[in-house]
Amino acid sequence: MQKVAAFIRKHGLIGREDTVVVAVSGGPDSLALLHYLSGCRDEFRVRLVAASVDHGLRGEESRKDRDYVEDICEQLSIPFEPITLDVGLHKQEEGIGTQEAARDLRYEALARVMQKYNADSLALGHHGDDQIETLFMQLVRGATPQSATGIPVTRTFAGGRIIRPFLPLTKNEIEAYCEENRITPRYDSSNEDTAYTRNAFRHHMLPFLKRQNPKLHEHIQAYSERSREDEAFLGERAEELLEDVEFYENGAGFFIKSFKRHPIALQRRAFHLILNYLYNDQVEDITYIHEDLFLRLMDGGRVNSSLDFPKGLIITKAYDRVTFTWVRREQDSAPLSELYPDSHLTLWDGAQISAESTSEVKDTSLYEFTCDRAHVKFPLIVRTRQYGDRMKPSGMKGTKKIKDIFIDQKIPAAERDRWPIVTDSDGVILWIPGLKKGAVELNSDSLVRLKYNRSGRRSGNA
Known part of the structure; x- marks a missing residue:
């Protein structure tokens, strides 16, 4: 097991006086790991705790596995934490598969054990063959x-980290270690069921690959470590692109020209960082196909085009801008809001509109608008656009369709239905914040200045 010792030293997996929780199923991998770490206790002055999980899927067989682990822990003088789960119930409640439900509950339970003992690490028995399969x-x-x-060799978990000291070993080497040290493992019968994807890879693909190269696990492990180092570096560089991305309540957006200034490798990774944010890191359904569609969307010659992504995410190109928005259900429509003098509103996207009494006209920006109480009927109404909306812009004789104003200003189609429009109580459109002011009379000292503040919207790499 010199390879394991060298691997631990190389990656700094165990420090002196660490507390390590070992997940032990009763199979050869985890029992060998427990036995090996038990032999290292004096060298590292490490404190070991064993945790064994009964997923409630194999009845008496899994209960016997757990009891067997408890007996071994007693022989080795290692504290034992039994865990019993109801995977079937969790699977039914969440509408997910058996493997996903088992993994969710298992890691939640192991995190609680980590926290109970204030542990530094959770040691898992994954080995080189597992690495190839994965x-x-x-x-x-x-x-x-x-x-x-x-x-990964290690990753953060429950205030500490997960470590995998056996990744340099093959399954055969672990079984040989068990035989040499008279360890009698128990075997999970479900590991033979090739209906599970991993088992199918293990039984059908792995033997062929290892016949081609008996040291394949070493090459794959080296590849994995180097790939993670490269991806960590590129990921950090891709974070720089997010400075040009605006994140808000219902999506995100950026200007194509600024995004495409960066190398294509960083564009790809920034795309995935945006999706990680929008999907809350649940991006299992996203593949390179979605990535290619996104890149073609930006390069396409059409002014307006869109993509439908999983779970209702829409990616839209409108002129020189790309936006990511979730499909808006009817009940999610922006409400009508009333605005009185000396009050303010927080809008549906986090932006704010305020109204303050004044006697001066200082609205030099499209984000400010002054009206006269003598000629405008309060309360004002803040809403989204409606079919047939028109306004009389300041400086124009006639009226103009709101739709045409959005087009002239190159507002992406996905944003038009959420853009705030301010009217008076009679429905006369006074102002489209940031875009166009309506023609109004200002001939009294009883004025109200409106201000539109977009700072409440989330932006940057929030």
Whole structure:
């Protein structure tokens, strides 16, 4: 097991006087890991805790596995934490698959054990064959380079981190270690069921690949580590692109010219960072196909075009701008809001409109508008556009369609239905904040100055 010791030193996986929780199923991988770390206790002055999970899926068989682990922990004088889960109930409540439900509950339970013991690490028994399976599964699913990097050696978890000391080993080496040290593992019968994707890869693909190269696990591990280092660097560079991206309540947007100043490799990664934000890191359904569609959208010659992405996300190109917005359901329509003098409103996108009494006209910006109480009927109404809307812009003799104003100002189609419009109580459109002011009379000292503040909208890499 010299390879494991060297691997631990190389990656700094265990420090002196660390507390390490070991997840132990009773199988050869986790029992060998527990036995190995138990032998390192004096060298590292490490405190070990074993946690064993019964997922409630295999009845008496899984309960016996847990009891068996408890007996071994007693022999090794290692504290034991039994965990019992109801994966079937969680699967039904959340409408997810068995493997996903089991993983969710397992990691939640192990996090609680970590916190109970204020542990530094959670040690898992993944090995080199698992690494090969994982990487090829990611590639077959159409993963992008950023996500096809295999199993990480370590990652943050529950106030500490997850560590995987056995990644340099093969399954055969672990079984040989068990035999040499008279460890008698228990075997999970479900591991033979090739209905599970991982099992199918393990039984059908892995033997062929290892016949081609018996040291494949070493090459794949080296590839995984280098890929993660490269992706970490490119990810940091891609964060710089987000300075030009505006994030708001219902999506995000950016100008194509500024985005495309950067190399294509960073554009791809910035695209995925935007999606991570919008999907709250739940991006399993996104593949390189979506990435290619996005890049073609930006390069396309059409002024207005859009893409439908999973879970109702719409990506729209309008003139020189790309926006990401969620499909708006009827019940999500922006409400009508009343605005009185000396009050303010927070709008549906986080922006604000305020109204303050004044005796002076100082609205030099399109984000400010002054009206006269003697000629405008209060309360004012703040709403979104309606079919057939027209206004009389300041400086013009006639009226103009609101639709044409949006087109002239090159406002993306996806933003037009959410743009605020200010009218008086009779429905006369007075102001489109940031775009156009209406013609109004100002011949008294009883004025009201409106201000539109977009700062409440989320922007940058929020």
